[in-house]
Amino acid sequence: MTTPLHIGFIPLVDAAALIIAVDKGFTAAEGLDVTLVREVSWSNVRDKLNIGLFDAAHLLAPVAIASSLGLGHVKVPIVAPFNLGLNGNAITVSPALHAAIMSEIDGDPLDPMATALALARVVAARRKSGAEPLTFGMTFPFSTHNYQLRFWMAAGGVDPDEDVRLVVLPPPYMVDSLANGHVDAFCVGAPWNSVAVDLGVGHILHFVSDILVRAAEKVLAVRQSWSEKNPKVLASLIRAAAHAAEYIEDPGNRAEAAHVLARPERLGVGAEVIQRTLDGRLKVSPDGQRRESGRYLLVGREGAGRPDPAQAAWLYAQMVRWGQTEMRPDALRTAMAVFRPELYDAAMGRPGAASNAHGAIGAFAGPAFDPGDIAGHLAAFKIGHWKP
Structure with a gap:
């Protein structure tokens, strides 16, 4: 018996782990019958997830936090147990x-x-x-x-x-x-x-x-209420996405992954463009100049799939800096609780795993980010809406 799921996504390369999980059979192997629904705007994805038309979604990390805090829309607590991409x-x-x-x-x-x-x-x-x-x-x-x-x-x-x-x-x-x-x-x-x-x-x-050396970008998002009612299904979905991410990160699979992602109903752009992205070898100028970076998009390597609450804290700090919300300790705790590494660890059979050890956010300006000192972070910048 399989479990049917509807999952929304935007045509972006960092939806790769979800798309490959479905199209290369990783979700089916976990007993899931997933229908992927391509959307155009993030507001569509958010709203359909919030009202239950989607069981899960490829979602902007800050939208998961904003939804949980009730910022800019109705308050619907969201859980993010898997990172679909860092940077990108x-x-x-x-x-x-x-x-x-x-x-x-x-x-x-x-x-x-x-x-x-x-x-x-x-x-x-x-x-x-x-x-x-x-x-x-x-x-x-x-x-x-x-x-x-x-x-x-x-x-x-x-x-x-x-x-x-x-x-x-x-x-x-x-x-x-x-x-x-x-x-x-x-x-x-x-x-x-x-x-x-x-x-x-x-x-x-x-x-x-x-x-930013390491920036949480998109997450696999589900409603908190759904996660509590469907823990085994969620664990299966996390594993399928993680196995798909491992598949993508194997250089030998990149050409096939790019071909799958290029399909009209998925991203609908050339496979060669997608493979350049996955390889981190991008043409940066119309004259053909190229640039290579091993950090351009992290799908599964360097522990990218495991959520890091410190990343959620940085995103919350930006919401405060730019006047989208006030700074409150309880709101910071709520924001950090959206990213759920323990659900990832349990699904992957790694209970009690150590905290993310691959490095901090690494912004090019300002002091090193400390989730325990949001006020100190914000005070380091002259431009912004937050005042101590």
Whole structure:
């Protein structure tokens, strides 16, 4: 007897573990009959998960926290027992903005502080000339993309709420918006940065791993009430996703994984673009310049699948910094409790596993992040909405 499940996803490479789990038989091996439902926007995924149309979902990590806190929508406690991906985002800019930043840069173009300072000079020059503010696209107010853009530009002195415009766009619409001049840049997950480069309408300025060494991106999310009623089913789903992640991380399987992900009903883009993402070898400029990084997207390696509550604390701190919520100890505890490493450990047969030992968040600016001192973290930054 199999258990039917409906799971929502957005066409992004960091949905790979879910898609491969279903299409290569890992869920079936666990006794699960999973129907994957492709969605366009994160609000659709969140709402269908919250009201029970989805049993589980590929979800932005901050949305799981915001839903559990009742921020921006109804309060529905969410559990995230598996990370579908760490990192994987990039900041892509139009050819015109890329040229402007490069003309102002003083330092290494791969150094996010150098580009942030250059951006500040571009913004100041535009203001002086009376030009419209630059517009940056991101996928959702409660998104890693929003916080990563803000963290980067604020480090260089650009106030994301005063000096530029930030607009919400669904991931599949980012490229057309850049090509049409509706935005000057965006932060989004793969494959959409690469698609923009391949079409000649964008330059990848930074991998998010330049900004944060280790950033929780997407999670396997379920309602807390559902997890409590279906613990064995959830454990089976975690194992299937974990085995799929191991499959993807084997270089010998990458071509097949990319082919599966490329199908029209899954991501609907070229397999070669997807494989470049999984391999961490990306074309970053329309002229063919390439860049390689072993940290571009972590699907299963380096303990990526195991949730780390410290990552949830960092995301909560960004919500506080940018005025989405007030700082409260009970809310911090709720946020950290969304990430459930003990459920992962139990499902994988590793009860009592040690805490994540692969390194902290590693932001390029500010002090090392301490989940026990959110106020100290926020006080280190001049730009933001939080006041001590």
